[in-house]
Amino acid sequence: MRFKPAVLVGLSLSLFLPSIGAGGSGAATGAQINIPNINPGVERRFELLRQKEANERMQRENNEDTQKMVLLAAELKQYSEAAILPPEAVRKANELEKVAKRLRRRLNDRMLMIRAR
Secondary structure: OOOOHHHHHHHHHHHHHHHHHOOOOOOOOOOOOOOOOOOHHHHHHHHHHHHHHHHHHHHHHHHHHHHHHHHHHHHHHOOOOOOOOOHHHHHHHHHHHHHHHHHHHHHHHHHHHHHHO
């Protein structure tokens, strides 16, 4: 049984081409190539930028929560002379407590991050 050269070329290409499509070297599918960081200063600047943005976001959230707490406290002060608190006052007190706990948790988390450095 004799094969024609075209059949042999086609057969060898059909065996060879799938390995090229899979990465060429027979490496596992999905393998990543690790390229060393040529300029570590760029990575450091990005990290500092991320930290700055996170600090600004946290400061903005803290300011918003503090303003909300002041507003709720002022609204609750209206009910200080009432013998029986209406349901609205209880709802506002619960909201004030929730905001205070959120702010306290955020500040504690920040303090732990600072101590870890």
